[in-house]
Amino acid sequence: MAMSAPLALAVGWSGFAHAQEAAADQPVDVITITAAKTRSLEQFTPTASRLGLSARETPATLDVIDSDQMIGRGFATVEQAADSLPGVTSGGSPGDPSSFAMRGFTGDQITVLRNGLYIGPSDMTNRPQNTFNLASVEILKGPASVLYGQGAIGGVVNVVNKGPSFGTPEVDLLATVGSFGTTNLGVGGTTHVGDKLAVRLDVSRTGTDGYVHGAGANSTNATASLVWRPAETWEIQLTLDYLQDNPSTYFGTPLVPASFATRPLKGVVSASDGQTLDQRMRYVNYNVSDARIHGEQTWPQLLVKWTPRSDLTFENFAYYFHADRRWIDAETYQFNSATRLIDRDRFFVFHKQDLVGDQGSVTYQGDLFSLPNKVVAGFDYNHLDFDRTRGFPDGDSVDPFNPDPGLFGALKGKHSPTKWDDASAFFEDVLDVTPALKLVTGGRFDVLDLDRKNYNFDGSYSAATSFTRTYRSGTWRVGAVYTIQDVITPYVSFTTGQDPVGSNIFVANASENFGLSRSHQVEVGVKANTPDHRADATLSLYDILRQNILVQTGVDVLSAAGSQRSKGVELAGNLRLTDHWTISANTAFTDTHYGYFVDTNTGLDDSGKQPANIPKWTANLWTSVSEIGGLPLEIGGGLRYIGKRYANAANTVSLDSYTLVDIYASYRLSPGVMLTGRINNLFDKAYAQWADIYYPSEVMLGAPRSAEVGIVAKF
Template sequence: MTMKVRHLPRTALLALAATAAAPALAQGAAPGSTADEITVTGWRLRQLDVIVPTGSRLDLSIRETPATLDRIGADEMLTRGFRTVEEATGSLPGIISGGSPGDPSLFSMRGFTGEQITILHNGLYLGPANMINRPGNSFNLAGIDVLKGPGSVLYGQGAVGGAVNIVNKRPDFARNSSQALAAYGDFDTVSLGLGGNRVLSDTLAARVDASYHRSNGFVDDTGPHSFNVTGGLRYRSSSTLSVELSVDYLRDRLSTYYGTPLLPAGAATDPIPGILTSASGAMVDRRTRFVNYNVADSRANSWQVWPRLAVTWSPSDTVTLANTAYYFHADRQWINAENYTYNPGTGRIDRDRFFVFHRQDLVGDQGSATFRHHLAGLSNKLVVGFDYSHLDFVRSRGFPDGDSVDLLRPVRGSFGPLDRRVSPTRWDQIALFAEDALDLTARLKLVTGLRTERLFLTRENFNLDGSFAAGSSFRRVYKPFNWRAGLVYDLTPAVTAYASYSTGQDPVGANLFLVNAGQNFALSNSRQVEAGVKASLLGGRGSLTLAAYDIERRNILTQVAIDTVSNIGRQRSRGLELSGEARLTPHWAVTASGTYVDARYGNFVDPNYGVAASGNRPPNVPDWTANVWTSVQKIAGLPLEAGGGVKFVGERFGNTANTLVLRPYATGIVYATWALTPRLSLTGRVNNVWNKSFVQWADIYYPAQVMLGEPRRAEVSLLARF
């Protein structure tokens, strides 16, 4: 079946973060190392025995989790110059990102994109990422965790390709510490940060981090601005009770670069070679590379506040109770010309108009009980809990008439009048979950989990005159149920093998905020089979992970044109992922990864619009990706660290018909850090060192244009730790 819909631009955003600087050379030994070893600031050894809550609520380590987990920490983000969650996440194995202000947290992972990748904040789901996500500045983050494959058993509907968990810095009782950052770079880019942790007493610790970032953007007057403050107060009355109150405040403006138009061969007098090929002969003209086609009063602004209260209590050695209550409020505005279509009849660019306002209020509570006991004489850990949220989401939007502007010297003009249609959405979601880890033997662990939930969705639509649109308004109840089971076996103390089966569910089209009355479908179903090996190498100075997976998603809709979705039977993805790290000498470290994915649509034929895509690869899914990073300290005995990295992205397609081919590309980063004092460092860095022109993403919601990657950017930064 085929149905008409009008795409509503996705409203996750590109909150460009304020961290473009490298940390100082560490002066102490790494945890678990000898006194004469040093910490490599541009790289952290993947410690397979570190607990990562993103993969399970059972306090399992990376080694014990029957799934693939990747992480990047605060120091790595600083050193490599990743200003945003998007940049940092895209550096991890097998992940690429989109970069559009209509959907800045758009990732491609294991053959899936968009809402098949769930975005979490401190382990909590705040709504569909392409509608609500504003990741904030990476200076405020402790790290980013990625769980590959279906994660619905942990986080509910939406996670098919994987889940990205953005983790804020938190107060702790380790020590007093502070950090200050100042950076300046090309495109008039400024990044500032100030934060610190204070141990106020044996029972009270506090932390506050504030960051600011602004840029003019590599396309003139499209740059982002953001101001992010995160803070927390942690009370620990004893070893059994912890209470933490935290808040996250963000005010930002996204980049307003929506892409560069595709031109026919006859109109492109200076085509950029090697970045794409098209069956129609379309190409990108170098003359339009830095032209801003948006209106002069364009906007992509928001502010949000998110307080949370988390309580953990262990009444005994065998029982732990935890509860997190939270409230999330956000207001967002997009007022832009977003589609730029070359008109061969006039030789001009035809622009649309679109605006959307959001007001979101979300109240939630998540509680769990963990039991450590023996079952039939076997060591066992069990978690049971609930997850509840109530959402009020009001979207106001409109589609005023567009205009036409000159190809090379567009008069940007103004947006025009705002005539709104209002669409309130409400949901009440209640879920029950359980996870269990049973030690069948000293070397074999069985990890299982399940989640059942009810999601009551109400959508109301109103016409321009304010009257109620009963025909497009509806109520619906979704009843997802998901589970996973995995075996983890220690082949040796250093080498662990695992195998798992997991399921996931997500909306058949875009996301729950955009389901229409005519889309009377249940959720799509997915399943994954995965097997792999995780190994510590070189006496703990290295690690290696290998994973093979097979994912199938069934009963889905996909976009085939700007106002059309079509039903397709299934999508299947199979792949391999290999990553490794090694400290080759006390001063030299290398990390590398390579991934391959074979993703294909199943039965996909749309006779109404001429799309015959059965067996085609989904858009923006590369067949190969690879990353290499190296870092060297104490060069020539000096307080100097230098390093760099290369990211390779293989061939992708820019549409479902696979007629727009995005060529492979490789970009590099180099940096050098001089420790002026033990607590103060100066860094110079160059991103996209070869000044490579490449297509970062081809968004099918904007079929007449492509998102080009940022050109070479140089910057200097000063980082103080005290």
């Protein structure tokens, strides 16, 4: 039973994945899925540059987890995959269902891309994403406005689809069942007709009843892609991505006074006023019975590539994105000391988003001052129509232990349309100063015309909160990479970024009609591997300063914070101790704080405080041992440590540190079929994963111990 190895995906300057013929197309005898493995610093890393640079040649930190590792570690979502990489954490409530934190920043300061495309602020547009359809999750650390426009101060998360292959035809299967009614199903494959046409189709579905009563979730993702090569100099790729999801309606567990919590949940939160969590409320759902969160999005994309000469390439990438999203919930749960009940609100919001865009570039490789040089120059344009309707019906109060779910009530809201036209020009250049030294530079200039309108509940126009503005930004970066004997590569870089000063640009009001904030990062580091490539390591140190900012401290409440500074270090390594024993580990330290900052929501001086949901320390360790006792058996596991974080800007409520342990085993039933089993959160650790600033009276608790079994196959 012949199998094809994982596809080698090459991604253009836009980050769009198109399959390439490579050594990975050669057939192998057995399935190759493992939780820990060494990586190649020579791997092409498109998220960090449009120049086709390898990880070693890039003067930045780029972390990648591929499909085999995601399946081997049992990661069903992008969030789980990203969390295993250095210094990355994720969380969010259903109102912000997929939020990332890195290098001291979170929310809209982390840009989330799909195949290199930006569709809007992550806390407004991002959705939980299945991993079966993906080739990789790639994370670029630090400001990336020079590549992707406004935002991207802390970094970029790029989700890359699997693409068609002209190699051996392949069929992939995945099926797992687990605790809390969890299922994960996927089927996909690629084939080709001669050397002119290749196609790929992947469909996956995840579902769960949820560990909180009545808060199940499910999602379905389908991607189809076709590559046509009508001539040696032309390549055309058409992709269609469809996602439909119904995320969990669990918005958190409310804090209560210590005097009320007869069974306190210890080691999870600490508060200066003595509030805590009650074990009796850990799995209680306080949402209404007809709560619903739903999203549906369709995304056709067309890439055309023309290479008239070996030193000259033209690319054009056109796309259209449409999404409908809705939330109908009771979202805020606050303990009332007078009534000893939980007070609930009501909130609903509907989104309709249409985005059309086109990116074009030309790449030329030649000599500059008699030195080898490669340059990319191009344009990026997109037009957005975003309609948002929302309302706040009256709330009620329910019993803390046996809440009457009740119903949501009438839907009466106000309308807020947003339009923008965003045009930019950019360039990147790499100059080989010597055979060992590369100078990498880039620049981008954006003009964003924003039209933001608000209407009252009676339909009348709200001139006081509406505004129009043209934002102009210029960002740049410069970096140097020096390779010593092909095994040690130190680098240094300086990068700038610009983004909106306050909340995400989709919901900005006239009170936020300011110019863009400015940021810059200095980063130094080293990338190294042993001559036999059995071990590799990366080390980076950074210093980021973001100035002229507003911080969202509550619903529709923003406060001037002046600045935020973040310094830190990240270390990652992989080691193949024997042919069958591999270890992967990473750790990160982050020191971040606000400058002058008075919270107008509370009146407190929060100058020098640490932003919410940012741990100082994180660490991950994965190991796997295969061919145990000469059997086709692999056993492994992972350990994840998250340090203490704060739940608010005042740092009065902290989320305690925690360590999670996962274990797994896999057994090859045949060369292309593997049986898997795993236990997550082995010691059933209770922990707080996230604290949403919109809901300061509650925290999101993490999943308890769970188990699953499954089958993975490639034919």
